[in-house]
Amino acid sequence: MTDELAGYLASVPSSARQMMARALSGKSKSPRDAIRTKCLECSGFARDEAAACKVWRCPLFHLNPYREAGK
Ligand code: SF4
Numbered sequence: 001m002t003d004e005l006a007g008y009l010a011s012v013p014s015s016a017r018q019m020m021a022r023a024l025s026g027k028s029k030s031p032r033d034a035i036r037t038k039c040l041e042c043s044g045f046a047r048d049e050a051a052a053c054k055v056w057r058c059p060l061f062h063l064n065p066y067r068e069a070g071k
Contacts, residue, residue, distance in 0.1 A: 012045065016037070035060055035065065053066070
């Protein structure tokens with residue numbers, strides 16, 4: 001792990017750190033897991049914000065697993 005990556009991971013909330021570490025090391029369990037991580041990061045690591053996403057121009061909009069869960 002590089003110092004840059006370690007520094008970034010230290011800034012990620014502990015609840016999402018392991019998920020982010022997996023994604024950034026290319027070890028996400030699936031593309032869906034990587035998308036989940038991206039949506040969480042995009043939403044300031046707040047699941048309710050990810051679920052409330054209205055950014056229809058985002059290529060991940062229809063794949064956002066938090067939105068689907070909120071339906
Ligand atoms: S779908 Fe929404 S939360 Fe996910 S990456 Fe796009 S803009 Fe961010």
